[in-house]
Amino acid sequence: MQSRLKILVFFVILWFPLTAYSDNNAGVRAERFIDILSSEALKLATNKSLSSSERRREIAKILNQGFDMPWIARFVLGRNWRLATPQQRKEYLSLFQAIVEHTYSRQFTDYSGQKVSVLGHKIGKRKYIFVLSRIYDPNQSNINISVNWRLVPDGNSFKIVDVVIEGVSMGVTQRNEYASVLQRNGNSMPALIKAMRQSLAKLEQRG
């Protein structure tokens, strides 16, 4: 009896660090994922020799590698996704992708030496992992922005599904904005697509 108990205790003791380790492992790998992704992005931002269209192509590459863009696009549309026709969905997805690319390529041109430091992670409910990080500027002590990444496992790697900057979720913000456009236009998808096209034209004009 006693030896059985010993064996049980042994396995319990063995089991605990193992589970803790495997959980930790996913978190640490997620941290590493953000670390690599952000250094790739910074490399791109410091490369001033790229033309704006080249830069946008590179950004598209990073976005599609690191982010689950179709998932984010559907999240932003919320329940309206179900109401859209296949043709509207197709148009919406490509407009969404283009708007995000243009918005971020603009942010990249404004870059002036800020750095990203990954601080840790939190395992969320369900299958989400949050990676906590900060963007700081070695030359300006008052710039210290909290950036948290919401990731889902994707095979051996991860995909980002949301970025939360100083408590403001990019996904939720865009979702609310699009919901408002739809609501004010009687939930008409063509109206949203038209507004997105206008917004993209403005972004393209700005370069």
Added chain:
Amino acid sequence: MRDFCVHVNTVVIRALSLALILTCLSLTSCNNAVNLSNNDPFEPLNRTIFKFNDALDQGILRPTAITYKNSIPDPIRSGVSNVLKWLQGPTIITNDIMQGDLKQAQSDSMRFLMNTTSFGLIDAAADFDMKYRKEDFGQTLGLYGIPAGPYIMLPFLGPSSARDAVGRIVDHFLNPFSHIGSLNARLPYTASKNIMSAVNFRAENFDQIDDLRSSSLDAYAKVRTIYRQQRQAAINNGRVPINLSGKGSSELFDDHLTFTQEKKLADLASPDSKKNAESK
């Protein structure tokens, strides 16, 4: 002086009871999950005020901020920004205490005293890791569990909520700087402080505000959700995961996860549309 204190007390009590009435009213309209607790019953009026504020920004504030940025040297501008933060010191400390965060109150008191040596011009405390962190009565009420209530767009002052608007009034009276000098001197002081804050804020966030304005499909809705989320993050002092009052953003992501799992990706996006989005 005693009369004045009585007067302040009645104003505070009135403000508090107004807050209670407004939040009670808003609780009934809170359960709107689809709207992600926009809680904006005054939307038409708010949009009109937003347009007015935007015109004011484009006509006066933005040009002033450009001149300010271009003609005033960097060190003076950061001095102005530091003084404006320093003036909030007593409000922040009082709210730290009301929130039960005595450690933060101690650090903010040290910060205030240290920076008082230069009348707030130089933020020496920041170098000793006592960085500026805004706390206000709206956040204190939020921590007490009082919901934000209806969204309110204030003329000149920008986005707010029933709770935060009341918080502003209370903060004004909590701050001893609001009571210094004769009654005649107070109005110009408050007005110039607010104008300087507006110019300083616009200059510090110049590109972001211009970007938001030009790249939005619906700038009003965007400002509304950003304001709501920022306030919630400020109440949580930046802890994650963030939850909006009512339907939390985490639950929102969970819902979507369940939804996509149930329907399967293939069912949602036809394969060619997905390919199209990725190849772009």
